[in-house]
Amino acid sequence: MKKTLATTLTTALVIGAASTTFAAANPFSDVPADHWAYDAVTQLAQDGVIEGYGDTTFRGNQSITRYEMAQMVAKAMARTDVSASDKALIDKLAAEFSDELSNLGVRVANLERNADKVKWTGEARYRYWSNRVEDREASKHNGDGKDKQNKDTLLFRLYATGEINDNWRVVGRLDATTNMTSDNGGSGKTDNVKLTRIFAQGDYTNFQVRLGKQPFFSTETNGLLFDDNFSGAGITFGKQLKATIEAGRWNLEKADEVVAAAAGKKDTAANYQGIMLNYAPNKLTLGAGYRHLGSDAFKGVDSYSNSKDVANREDSAQIWSLGAAYRFDRNWNLEGAYAENTKADNFKTAHNIQLSYKGANRANAGSWGMYAAYRYLGENVAVNSTYDTFLNNTKGWDFGVDYTPLKNTYAAVWYFDGKQLANDKSAKVLYGRLSYYF
Template identity: 40%
Template sequence: MLKKKLITSAITASLMMGVASTSFAATNPFSDVPADSWAYDAVTTLANDGVIDGYPNGTYQGQNTMTRYEMAQIVARAMARTDLEKADKVVVDKLAAEFAEELDNLGVRVADLEKKSDNVKWKGELKYKYVQANHDEGKDKRSNKLEFKLEPKAYIGNSGWTANAKIEYTMYPETDSNADGVEVTRAYVEGPLFGATVAAGHLPLDICQGMIFDDELSGVMVDFGSDVFNTNLTVGRYSENDHDGKIPEDKTAKDITADYYGVQFDYTPSDNLALNAGYILLNGLDDSVDLDLDVDDNKANLWYAGGKYNFDKNIALVGQYLQNTDANSYDKAGSVELQYKGADLKDAGSWGAYLGYRHLGENVTIETAYDDADAGQKGLVAGIEYVFAQNLVGSLLYFDGKDMKTDTDADTVYTSLKFKF
């Protein structure tokens, strides 16, 4: 059993810095905590921020003992706060470790408390990026953009299901102009069903370590298995119009949307090793739309395999191979990276770097997640990320290689500054 005064002191140590300036002016919710009490500021702050509750008769009764379950409730609410300073979070994490068993045993009820404390969670980023792509043969390209993204997540009761969305907006600082408008690029639900995790709607599509897709599709995705061996099944429709930017005069949007069928297997036998392999069929591709795929029978059969090996906590080797067996040319892609350390958004001063080689056949890489090289290029890549302040990270990436179609030199410089929240 624990004294409420002791618990109030412990929690106050973790929360006071972040909430004192706004909460002390609030009305005292407890009749038995006078303004001249040593606990007045702490109790008022925690109560008005929803961290502690009193009794139905409007009293706090700080002299009473409390159960470890009551303490677990308080810790859970403290953990659910999103505005804690780094030092305050360290203290809350220590409290969570102290009551780990109770939190684990109370699992569902604690999860419910976190959800009720804020039914809708928001995250997002504001990113400025500048890209300079140079070609010995062909037109040089320069991109200067400011991108804003919001990703709300709403808990659907106590079902374990969530509703998710992604909202994006782009502007061009160089010309002080906006893109066409605000876009909702994702809208889907996700949750447990028959022992699997199911997502349905307009979904994120990030597979094959991002080599093929960093995109979205409309469909259903099912994940099942364990932490060691997991299977992902995806069925849906993939729009070619997203990449071409226009619909041919004799076509409708439905005509240029392909059927998508995919499976990926992930095998993680240890903390040091993670392997993946998979297959994707895109059926019903329209050759009048510039998807950069020279394929037979309006379809693409994509096979891939790869993995990651951590030599220690600082050094890792990452590789991926991909082939489109229906492509007439440039049907293979591969990438290998040696990664060092890693930028931790919560840790100012942390950084990460990589050095690698990419070969990205244009008939097999569709909407790649790589920022350093494009489809149709091969060559060396290098990059570094640095965290200037918590949730503020800068990137500098470089590509030096060739455009495969013309076999001429090309290079790219990519820089970005991201504010995450």
């Protein structure tokens, strides 16, 4: 342990001493000018990174504990006006004493973020769908009426995170999609680059604030209802029991096919308010949620209300949801969810139960997983499910396998075999995906 400490200090101090030549008064009586670390110690003292002891001594030969050293490093990390050479020295020390700093409540990640205020990450994703829906109705499903529809797309996704200060950051996401069948963005669009997220996030102890276009995900049901983005504000607070309150506007373009088609004729966005509760004390996870969506688009959905008079149809959705999950061990996980839209007259419930084994970890080559699930997805409640095998207004079995062939890669094959809720006819989806992360 002492050898590791001595080696780290020696390397760091030599780097600091070699990076700058200067003349300064000797602040420590026990560090002579001919000492090998004189320049480095004097430079760091002049910059206020180290202070020594109150009797003007540095006591460089005195043994110190790793926690004492970590306290010195933590003090250095808190400074923002250090030179580039000092910054490099502090980075090396922070890496060496990361465990002790963590126990002291100092996040080395904060230091890493300060070294580079803006970080970029991304993904290149290929996806393939083969949908086989018997007697598909083009007038209701915004499609071409064919029983079989194949689609393959390329997605380039770029994330940017910019640090504002110790608590606040700005997050952005750019998505560029190409439909490989028509070599454009799909639906006749040639401009397929979108700023899908841009929001400011403030992180405090057991409290988080988000402002802007941000993730819209039904965490309490693990994505049974929503997986998109909305524009507005959200706050999350709590430790084991977390409450999330959100309000804003949601673009109905990503809703299920029936609602999206009606939105194109009436109102393209819905007013949104929601609250979620999630409790995860150990292996058990529990969640509940309520969401209100208001839009004239709902009046244009024939299956949404039995009323023949469009003017008297409901223009809002009130969705209640419950979810639970239990992790038996490192490999097996069982989850389920239920949701209902109390404002709808038809196809107003959705539920899901899924058993998962392991799971592919993109950072761990060779890792893999599989799942089996039964899903019931009423189109007036499960309007934007996270499942890539999602077909609105269907029920059936869903199976999948995923695998990490190489580090930072992800491959998956999923298959859905079910029935349409409206006519009890066949609905099948074969889905494949290959992703590269950078």
